[in-house]
Amino acid sequence: MKYISTRGEAAPLGFCDALLAGLARDGGLYLPKEWPTFSKKEIRALRGKSYQEIAFTVLQPFTNGEIPAAKFREMIDGAYATFRHPAIAPLVQTGPNAFVMELFHGSTLAFKDVAMQLLARLMDHVLAERGERATIVGATSGDTGGAAIDAFAGRDRTDIFILFPHGKVSPVQQRQMTTANASNVHAIAVNGNFDDCQNLVKAMFNDTAFRDRVKLSGVNSINWARIMAQIVYYFTTAIALGGPDRKISFTVPTGNFGDIFAGYVAKRMGLPIDKLIIATNENDILARTLKTGRYEMREVKATTSPSMDIQISSNFERLLFEAFGREASEVRAAMASLKQSGSFAIEEGALKKIRKEFRAGRASEKQVAATIRDTFKKSGYLLDPHTAIGVSVAAKHEKPSAPMVVLGTAHPAKFPDAVKSASGIDPTLPTWLADLMTRAERFDILDAELKNVETFIGERTRVQK
Numbered sequence: 001m002k003y004i005s006t007r008g009e010a011a012p013l014g015f016c017d018a019l020l021a022g023l024a025r026d027g028g029l030y031l032p033k034e035w036p037t038f039s040k041k042e043i044r045a046l047r048g049k050s051y052q053e054i055a056f057t058v059l060q061p062f063t064n065g066e067i068p069a070a071k072f073r074e075m076i077d078g079a080y081a082t083f084r085h086p087a088i089a090p091l092v093q094t095g096p097n098a099f100v101m102e103l104f105h106g107s108t109l110a111f112k113d114v115a116m117q118l119l120a121r122l123m124d125h126v127l128a129e130r131g132e133r134a135t136i137v138g139a140t141s142g143d144t145g146g147a148a149i150d151a152f153a154g155r156d157r158t159d160i161f162i163l164f165p166h167g168k169v170s171p172v173q174q175r176q177m178t179t180a181n182a183s184n185v186h187a188i189a190v191n192g193n194f195d196d197c198q199n200l201v202k203a204m205f206n207d208t209a210f211r212d213r214v215k216l217s218g219v220n221s222i223n224w225a226r227i228m229a230q231i232v233y234y235f236t237t238a239i240a241l242g243g244p245d246r247k248i249s250f251t252v253p254t255g256n257f258g259d260i261f262a263g264y265v266a267k268r269m270g271l272p273i274d275k276l277i278i279a280t281n282e283n284d285i286l287a288r289t290l291k292t293g294r295y296e297m298r299e300v301k302a303t304t305s306p307s308m309d310i311q312i313s314s315n316f317e318r319l320l321f322e323a324f325g326r327e328a329s330e331v332r333a334a335m336a337s338l339k340q341s342g343s344f345a346i347e348e349g350a351l352k353k354i355r356k357e358f359r360a361g362r363a364s365e366k367q368v369a370a371t372i373r374d375t376f377k378k379s380g381y382l383l384d385p386h387t388a389i390g391v392s393v394a395a396k397h398e399k400p401s402a403p404m405v406v407l408g409t410a411h412p413a414k415f416p417d418a419v420k421s422a423s424g425i426d427p428t429l430p431t432w433l434a435d436l437m438t439r440a441e442r443f444d445i446l447d448a449e450l451k452n453v454e455t456f457i458g459e460r461t462r463v464q465k
């Protein structure tokens, strides 16, 4: 299986090359040339299997035979041994036909751990096989950074540089990035917002001389392996709820569109998913796009769900590629228009295809607080603000015929201020993070200027120049 770029101008790559490349050289995102599929019978055969067994079966076709099966299984087992719940992604019933899939039992309490722990092991393996090192850069609005630092800290073949928006992540998120005691970790607070950080990362990938000199690799969801690992929990959950003989709907708190795109891929692979519902906060660019057919950037607002305070939703490009019938020239035109004018229009045919698979909704700050408060009052279950957006939006789309699963993307203790002000409850960090807020911090502050950031990274990476 080869991986092709959404912009159609980069050479197709095998799995290991796409893994290390992150962003394609034409600025596009990699996708498999065709989707591997599973029949209903094959999906039924996964019933009763562990998360790790299902992960192995569902993901192996994507590895293109480039990772030995036993080694891949060992990586999966290692990745999920770091989780504190045996089911990895357990389900909690919150209503007669409503569930939250808890994705926050990994070491940094966010769904990012699910993919990042596997990604780090895959990269380590490929770099060791090739006798190479890599410089990893990542942009974060709060959660990707902590998960990446946890997964890569102390790894000898990689130096990791995480860019986060200065003063715009929660104190817990910041500490998860700034207190790692490892010399290969560099947390950088950027004077700007998340979109500035993400633009810097993409600009570094597009600077070929720099990219090649420091052997740049990415851990954001621009990296196909991130999306790939996130496909698994759609399968485990659907199977637990009666799939493939029953359709399930998923509501996904969305920012960069990676998590929900993984659900789309699961559907393409044969998993009977009814609807995929995009849930946004007041930065509702995706909900507006589905309604109007125009992707139109606005000023980003700071909300109580900072990880979703995003205007440039990276993986929407992957969906456009699909909706345009994999016509890369149309993706290039849309992305050029976005760069030039901050917007693009989606033609009727493509929009129809998107609307067939997806619904979308937004939750205001008031609705988020009310959802946290009411859910706690009703059931004693404490939601984090991101998951609360999912629960709020899902309520408008629930129907008796298909169970509705909201992706629980973070633990409430990552956002204690918002949770306490909504519910009166002060969520506590688990014991292994109990001293997090007293650990010594180490980070640098940089302006959002490409040359500046490249010089900083170039001087600190251990890649041979």
Ligand SMILES: Cc1ncc(COP(=O)(O)O)c(C=O)c1O
Residues within 6 Å of the ligand: 110, 111, 142, 143, 144, 221, 253, 254, 255, 256, 257, 258, 259, 260, 307, 308, 386, 387, 409, 410
């Ligand atoms: C807690 C949380 N929820 C939701 C999201 C949105 O996920 P995605 O960017 O994959 O759409 C993020 C960030 O990615 C997050 O950290």
Ligand SMILES: N[C@@H](CCOP(=O)(O)O)C(=O)O
Residues within 6 Å of the ligand: 139, 140, 141, 142, 143, 144, 145, 219, 220, 221, 222, 255, 256, 258, 307, 308, 314
């Ligand atoms: N919400 C994310 C933003 C980056 O998303 P990614 O999935 O592309 O890594 C975060 O928490 O950092």
